[in-house]
Amino acid sequence: MSYRIKTHGRIGAELQRVADEEIAAAQVLLQSLDRAGATEAIHDARKHFKKLRALVQLLREPLGAKGVHAEQIFYRDAGREFQRLRDAQAQTATLETLAERFFETKRPPIVIAARRVLAMEEQRARRMLAKEGGCDAVLDGLRAARLRAADWKLDDYRWKELRTALHRGYRRAREAWRHARDEPKPRALHDWRRRTKDLLYHVSLCHSLAPDFMEELAGELEVLGEFLGDDHDLVVLRDLLERHPRDVPAGDTRAAFFEMVALRREELLDAAFDLAGRVFLESPGEFIEALDERRDEHRQRRKKAQRIAERLVMPV
Template identity: 30%
Template sequence: MSYRIRPGKPLTREVVRIAEIQYRSAIDILRRQPDGPYQAIHDARKRFKRLRGLLRLIRGAAPEFSARENARLRDVAATLSAVRDATALVEALDHLLASGAAGENRPALSAIRARLAARRDCIATEETDLEARITAAIATCQDGIEALGGLRLPRSRKKAVAVLAKGTARNYGKAVSALETAVETGEAADWHDLRKHIKYHRMHVQLLSRAWPGEMALRAGTAGLAGEALGDAHDLDTLKTLIATDPDTVGGEAEIAVLRVCMITRSTRLHDEVRKTVSNLLRDAPDVLEAHIAALWRDAAG
């Protein structure tokens, strides 16, 4: 698998190999656009997220490199986000309509969805410089590939194990803390912070899956379910922001009142679902997970 670190191989070489695969995949998708430019952008942004997850894993051993390349990826993704962000709001309405939260309010929600879809299409029409931004994104990916030549990670097997175990545990510990904070405050920003760390944890166990495929696949699957639920909740929070800043785009007062009730119901269910989903995933202390990952990786590396 392309997004897997091979135990026993030089860590720098493995990280460079994986990063280059992700960069070249993004370049190929953006150039060919087999399903159109917007799907290509969506697929390329997935590669950027995987690259950022890889950088977060090794950040402790290469802080300057990781910070610089993470900023590169964050910035290029931002240049390609406008239509994707508008599409996410349409999908939020789709999920509301498909959930039990809609109830008898389907006509009002359907009308709002139609307006949000029109807004998305308008944004797409106004993106007259899209091809130029895609070309710039391809150039940025090529720069990222060149920058990989400057990465230097520990060469000894013992130190490489420590980098991977500590990197995984560091992000995992932030996920544990983020869950506690989100449950306590209920604030959208805190749930979004949890989402970020859960998604990175999923990437990290995918990267380390050759150490124990069964356990890592289970952790990745659980984190994936939680990440999807948190993503749906984040889209609702983004919709809430649009209601506050541009209510006329969404609908009239009566429709918005209906939408708010449905959003609260759906958001509450999603957060309850997340708490149940991650109860076992985040049950261990970070130092326990670090020791476990280190032991697994030492055994796998031979």
């Protein structure tokens, strides 16, 4: 299974196929949650939900704004059923990465205390997930979502509609970057990260438009998303530790630890803004014009390659 479509001919049918595959993959992961490692299964299932949210964004014309919004709300809420557990797992990795960066050998007591807090959070999140039956509810919802996707009317969805959707996705990501650049607060940064991830999924999905161009752009967006994701995890880690004053008491030690978090955030955001200045250099109109050119060039090369191949198999 691959999160890619054929970008010629019946593009609507291709989007429908990928949506069905993504829903089915999420179902398999959640059905195996008790047997497989919850950490990886939940991470992968949430990734499928994010891919589906991004895919649905491309369907504003056939589904309508309300239809797209309803689908996105469903996949957002499905992911949130596992967010507390996923956050605790992600923060453990974030804490360890931070400790490795600033402490070569022995970890200070505050890092050890933070580990205990995160371990307690993960245990609490696991109990809540099992108690509330969130996984079963999501599986029921996915069965209905799969039926809805099969009923989408996408016969007339072709390059014109996809081109408009890609223009919109790039514009939203670029606007979110500029907003975050002007006001780099957690909310703006979170929105920028989300829009960047959506655009990454759009570019990955449409790889066949111009493979070399899209692959290079996807690589830049992936790195940008990692910078912003690591920054987001640090914000969540700090917020979590502030909610546990008994385990991580206020004082010079905690203040120093939070300064270290702030220093690492500065490094990540500097790198993110530098990279974004290159990724979003073009206006939305310029971006889509460049994409048109790359698409036409790729189509011409494919036709030429086909003609050469035909000559090679002709009888002498």
